[in-house]
Amino acid sequence: MIDILNNFFGGVASVMAVGPIAGIIAGVCVGIFFGAIPGISAIMAIAIILPLTFYVDPIIGITMLLAVYKAGIYGGSISAILINTPGAAASFLTAQDGHALTKAGKAGKALAMALYASVTGEALATLVLIFVAAPISVISLQAGPIEKVFLLIFAFTVVGSMTGESIPRGILSCCLGMLFAMVGMSSITGATRFTFGVPELMSGFTFLPLLIGVLVMPEVIDAIKNRKMPHHDLVLSKSANPDDNRVTWKEYRSVFGTLIKSTGIGTFIGALPGLGSSAAAFLAYGEAKRTSKNPEEFGKGSLKGIAAAESANNAVCGSSMIPMLTLSIPGDDVTALLMGAFLIHGITPGPTIFYEHTDVIYAIFAGFLITDLFLLIIARAGFGFWTKIASIQRYYIFPCVTVFAIAGAFTTNQDMYDVLILICFTVFGYGMRLVGLNPAAFIIGFILTPLLEQNLDQAIAIVGTDYSMIAASPFAWIFTALSAFSVYSAMRMKKKGKKKAAATQNASEQAA
């Protein structure tokens, strides 16, 4: 514990410099800006900013990306509250209660509660990350190549079974990502695979264009597809009572219990790979409603509803880094992207990160906490400005996003071939969404396959011809059992979901 505190204060000292602070401020502004625009998610903002971080120190670059992430998640609640357009599924519940308050002339109160809940959730989850990640990494350091192979198989199974529309589609997405990762020269044997004589394929698919193509550009395509839908214009009515446009200390105290409980739910859900912020927000909201004295207020402008959804949603930001930093398992699309950013900066996430890059990782943790402070100040100071951002027309935004994406793809190797990769994977990524395949599972498969291949090769070298040795480790059995359990629980969850949907449909048919 003392070591963690020492390292943490060392990290605070590293991050308290002009570069990292400027990076955090820029990241917060960019994150809120992009998050506030309907149709642009935090992941899109991170992907666009990622190339800019190649040329700066990892502490500056990664803290900036994390600031974009945190601020982008909060920014999503601005458009949800003001114009009832949740940028992500996780903001759906915030939109329900927040927009009801906006219609009552209390937009300021809804935005302030979303901000305080976001910052509280993020800060507490970050503290959990700081104090839990290093001890977990000590345990996971015991794992050798054999255990890592089983751990990675567990990761593929969990992510594939939890993230897809159905288990086969989720795991198939992951398998496709694995297959694409094996194009080009093998780092182990030096052989070239699946290149078909095309020299550009020798080095495989460049990560950033592939990532932007699969995860970001389909959102632009969605905007193009829905271009005939009317733009939500921002019409705000403001109450004359100043208390209607702020959260009083009494109100904050009244929701504090909900904040703590929802943060706990968000932190727990975030630490489990594959579930993500939507599940956390829905669970926390349901729990807050269940235990509330006035459950009928939920969905009609309840402050507790906003507090529950936003704190749980944002708590996921911090805790989703736990499996990524300790076990090399990115739990969702954003952490997959952040893992890519760590790799680009020459830092391999995993248990050794706490020993090989102690200064960097604790500086990033400190930056994570300082980001909350800047988010609070910048978002609170610029409420008026951020509300205007939410009403920017899409025909100004998406052409700019396209150009940033193309310039970002070119920046990687300064090669037009990467732009072609971007275009191809844009079509591929959109096609994946159409047929119900999951882009996040695809990206996670793509990122983790080189690690799997390397560890598999080392594991085989260790056991020689006695292949039964692979199953001798207790970790192997534990992870195999966990993989089977994750598939079983995903099957149960999907079955329950189907039953619930059928029951709701029956009830609505009977009512009609």
Added chain:
Amino acid sequence: MNRRKIDVAFTSLLIIVSLVILSSDKLVEGGMETDLGSLFLPRIVAVFIILFSVMIGIPSLAKLLKNAPLGGLERIDTTGFLGIGIYIAILVAYWAAIPHVGFLIATPIAMFSIAVLLEGRNWPVMAAVSVLTPLAVYYGSSTFLRVFLPTWSLS
């Protein structure tokens, strides 16, 4: 659009590709010999792709043959697909034009076209955004990132 037909088509394609990976040795060139070989992991993945493709394709084919009513997720709304085609065409034309006319000339045209595609009709502001954004990106990337975006090469 009926997604079941697409399911059957794409899973059939994946099964064929996986069978090629399983049966052909020409997909790998050079490299040193190891216990597992360079095609060990791709072939394991190919087996899983066949397995899960069958799990997706067979039920879709069965429902297609039975003419079962479409579920919510099995119907693909094709409204706006023409716009997607035009957007992809703009991207491809932009990619082809950049090496010849340069980033600063190709980008405003591409941005303006995308803005028009998105039903933008505020011409002066759209034109200003289309010209100023590429200038800012070009200046920023060359000055701060030392990344030089392609310039005019028609001569």
